[in-house]
Amino acid sequence: MSRALLLALALLLASAMPAAAHRLKLFATVEDGAITGYAFFIGGGRPQGSTIVIRDGAGTEVFRTVTDDEGRFAWTPAGPDRFTVTVDARDGHAAETVLEAERFGAAPPSRSPAPAGTPTAPPPSTSEAAMVEAAVDRAVARQIRPLLEAYDAAEGRARFNDVMGGIGMIIGLAGMALWASARRRKDR
């Protein structure tokens, strides 16, 4: 009997572990005009050498790479567009995330076309405003990145309430089956 208690205790401890769902997810964000991110398994682990494919708004493949040892990747697009990033871990796991064109705010100042050939210099306020906007974009991106990461990580986590809800539903199904079989016996 004590063995039974021990087994029950072990099962209880095992089930008390934080339930971490097993699923591949993809985190991608825009920083300074570049797409950076990483693939990760909810519950731990980062797939290495997984294929990352980035498609533009028209659906054509514009970039393809593999994740590094930490599951990371980075790419700088030529301009803003609606990019779809997909990852395939090659073991039956795949994930996808979409970066809207609005996420690419001001292009880095180096890439803005210089208004050459104009006799009068452009008003200094325009380039200054662009620089300020780019700096603000960078600062905001740096600050909200941990937030976005935490949200993505939390989204797929299996919570205790969800698990209990599922078990309750299974008990309900069993109850329905028992009820049906009891009715059938009574009819006979």
Place this chain on the structure above:
Amino acid sequence: MAHIPDGLLSLPVLAGGWVATGGLAAWSLRRLREETIPTTAVMAAVFFSVSLVAVPVGPSSVHLLLAGLMGLMIGPLTVPAVMVGLALQALMFGFGGLLSLGVNTLNIALPGVVAGLLLGPLVGRAAPARAAVLAALGAALAVLATGGGVALALALSSPDYLPSARVLLLTYLPLMAAEALITGFAVHFLKRVRPEALAGGDRP
């Protein structure tokens, strides 16, 4: 792992998985007796919660399936039990998917059912220690068959998705060991305390 998400498999594979799972579920549900309903529900609940807990292993993470143990305890009723567990996981957590539910159920449940049908009579007659070894072996082979089924479903859909052997070995070898160990201990325990629980759904 064993939960293939929607959008990876081709239509014939999805349809084939649903037809096979539907047939197996209908066949096994005819064997559902009033006495076996609670055990089936308990195993469905165990499968549902146990396969949510993922343990990081190397670059990936694995979770238990316990199909071998289910096959020994509830026999063909493993199919509806796994199906209910997977459907709830797909709806609540986005694990796998409803379209690929057929293929996923087949990959997980069928090896367990086969292990239960083949090893059930042997385990039923053997002494606890021998039964535990047999059950552990069956559980390990069931995991291997699940991995093979996942690889086959992906390869049939598109050669692009053929899983790399390195990834498969990395994820399924630790899982085989863990499943063998847990199933072995569970069967050893049940064999001594409640041998009738290993009747494979054919409780008299």
